[in-house]
Amino acid sequence: MQLKTDSNISLLSKSNKNTHKKRDSDNVAEKLVEMIISLELPPGSVISETDLIKRLDCGRTPLREALQRLAQEYLISSVPRRGMFVAELDLMNYVKLIDAVGLLESFSAYSAVDQCSNDEIDDLEDNISKSREAYSQGDLLNVTELDFDFHRRIAEFSRNDYIVDAIIRLYRLISRYNFIALRNGIDLRISIDEHQKIIKSFRRRDAEEVKNLIYLHTIEARDRIAATILNAGKSVFPTQLNVDASFHNQNNTIRIGVPTMMTGPGAPMGADIVAGIGMAVESINTSSGVLGRRLEIVYADIKDTNVEDSRVGAKFLDDAGVVAFFPGCFYDPSCGIEFGKYYQPLLHASAMKRTVDPIVANIQEYGNVFQMCASEENLGSNAFINLVSLPYEFPNKSVAILGSDISYDMVVQRGIVNEARKNGWEIVLNDSYPFGSIRFDSQLARIRAEDPAIIIGSISSTESAVEFVNQFLLNPTNSLIFLHWSPVASKFISILGEKANGILWQTEFGYLPTKENLMWADKFKTEFSREPGMAWPAMMDDMLHIWAKAVEYAEDPKNYSKVIEYIRDLSTHPYRGRAGTYGINKDRNEGLTGLEWLPIHIYQVQDQKNVLLFLDTKPFEGTDAVAAGKIRMPPWINKKLLIKKTRG
Incomplete structure (x- = not known):
């Protein structure tokens, strides 16, 4: 098939704005790309320099330069002592390519909506017209190039050369699969119509809609193309098409939604949530899947989880066909309401x-929403009870307490204050600050004046907690420091390093230090090059497995009433997970806490590691993998001065 050329389109060029004079190797590379995408050079075929020199009427030097370039683009494979080959086709790699480009393109388009001109949007309309014409004429290679051109133009809206280059590289690899699907009868009009919707959202300058439409388009197109190639079977490429056995169920996947805080103040938690559920899905898919079907994640960024972001995210995920929602957590209660308006179960741990x-x-209306852990009311009292029971001789009975002004931190702080008063302690500071603050001058001035035995921070922002510790250590008092929640993120220790040693802290759930869990944590570290956060990766793993058991019970992921029934009755068949044992208070759709359920954890950072001291109000006694933890004197405390004060 001869390509109907369009001087503005090239599957190789980085940008239409590229005006440098083409070298001979550039022309050769473009011709090779066309031959690879059109399957004139089949996947896995040997690259013969002699043959290509004749076919392309080129010299050996520009040919070799072009082949080296395409090897860097993963279109050519080089095998030592065997030669060069056209890269194989692998549907599992195709899925990874699409997933990568879907996330990258949707987020870059979101930020570029206000940057593109009306003329540039008109160029997209022109692309649509040419695509419809080429498709009607059966010009499949031109259709493939026009699809590439559409997405390249959107990438250029970002005004970011790195994003443009990354998206072009990905789509160049994707184009071969698109061409195969076209040759085997896929109806491209669906994709063209989806392109038209994307253009309309650009014209409205609706960034959220653009992002969602692009992401949805990529995953829908992926499934259509994968199904077409699978239906064509290995007869398309008897030896060259690698179809992993596990991929045969790819078009029979179960989609789950992860609407979480990928940007905004909750992004550190969102990173752990995304990593945790991604690893859990990979584990389930590696075994037998759910009902023999693979799981697939569809993400939505709900930012600070307000009404509008939650409403948009819920509709997007419902349109994408997900059968369950796993946000991890959310700040705004409207998030639960917006997702509760749908039928799918939602499992969270806010x-x-x-x-x-x-x-x-309104549990009849929103009974599909489950908080799989207990609420925060007991966390403050638990913290204080455990602190004063430590084998530590306090120099006085005074405590300084501070926390941010968000509801969660305020409830925990109130519990600490009440328990301190009940135990006869003097509260020398009881202060709140705006959430996200990173300056604590006034609070630390009061602390240094009073020199309390304990400083307790109900500080759920990791950034705020890090800054508090840094500023405290500039002129420390002889006080134990106890923080609620914030050190749960692995970056707390990675940022502070040795400065984190001695900090006591608490989380309402976290993975237990068993042999199995420590192996799981090692796997997480290998995959993500960092320690797992103490809470979210394990919690996401547990919640996904609870839902999977509910689906097995219901025998259909869309039998929502049966799935919800299983989760609501969880206390009658508790699930033993990484963080503990899960049960549900049926009157509140809320998880249970306590030693026999999900216990509260209290740690101390020692040698830049989290050492477990308490489970609920009981000293931790060790597991099959670690010994019982013992408190260490924080390095900033002046032991001699402390002894004098205590005796005096």
Whole structure:
């Protein structure tokens, strides 16, 4: 098939704005790309320099330069002592390519909506017209190039050469699969119509809609193309098409939605949530899947989880066909309400009474929303009870307490204050600050004046907690420091390093240090090059497995009433997971806490590692993998001065 050339389109060029004079090797590379994408050079075929020199009427030097370039683009494979080959086709790699480009392109387009001109949007309309014409004429290679051109133009809206180059590289690899699907009868009009919707959202300058439409388009197109190639079977390429056995169920996947905080103040938690559920899905898919079907994640960024972001995210995921929602956590109770308007179950671990109460108030309507852990009311009292029971001689009975002004931190702080008063301690500071603050001058001035035995921070922002510790250590007092929640993120220790040693902290859930869990944590570290956060990766793993068991019970992921029934009755068949044992308070769709359920964890950072000291209000006694933890004197405390004060 001869390509109907369009001087503005090239599957090799980085940009239409590229005006440098083409070298001979550039022309050769473009011809080779066309031959590879059109399958004139089949996957896995040997690259013969002699043959290509004749076919392309080129010299050996520009040919070799072109082949080296395409090897860097993964279109050519070089095998030592065997030669060069056209890269194989592998449907599992295709899925990875599409997933990568879907995330990259949708987020780059979101930020570029206000940057593109009307003329550039008109160029997209022109692309649509040419695509329809080429498709009607059966000009499949031109159709493939026009699809590439559409996405390249959107990438250029970002005004970011790195994003443009990354997207072009990905789509160049994807184009071969697109061409195969076209040759085997896929109806491209669906994709062209989806392109038209994307253009309309650009004209409206609706960034959220653009992002969602592009992401949805990539995953929908991926499934259509994969199904077409699979239906064509290995007869298309008897030896060259690698179809992993596990991929035969790819078009029979179960989609789950992960609407989480990928940007905004909750992004550090969002990173752990995404990593945790991704690893859990990979584990399930590696075994037998759910009902013999693979799981597939569709993501939505719900930012700070307000009403509008939650509403948009819920509709997007419902349109994408997901059968369950796993946000991890959310700050705003409206998030649960917006997702509760749909039929799919939602499992989260926000640990906030204010997210549960609206569900309880209308549990018939929102009974599909489950908080899989208990709320925060007991966390403050638990923290203080454990602190004063430590084998530590306090120099006085005074405590400084501070926390941010968000509801969660305020509830925990209130519990600490009440328990301190009950135990006869003097509260020398009880202060709040705006969430996200990174300056603590006034609070530390008061702390240094009072020299309390304990400083307790209900500080759920990791960034704030890091800054508090840094500023405290500039002129420390002889005080134990106890932080609620914030050190749960692995970056707390990675940022502070040795400065984190001695910090005591608490989380309402975390993975237990068993042999199995430590092996799982090692795998996480290998995959993500960092320690797992103490809470979210394990919690996401547990929640996904609970839902999977519910689906097995219901025998259909869309039998929502049966799935929800299984989760609501969880206390009658508890699930033993990485963080503990899960049960549900049926009156509140809320998880249970305590030693026999999900225990509260209290740690101390020692040698830049988290050492478990308490489970609930009981000293940790060790497991099959680690010994019982013992408190260490924090390095900033002046032991001699402390002894004098205590004796005096």
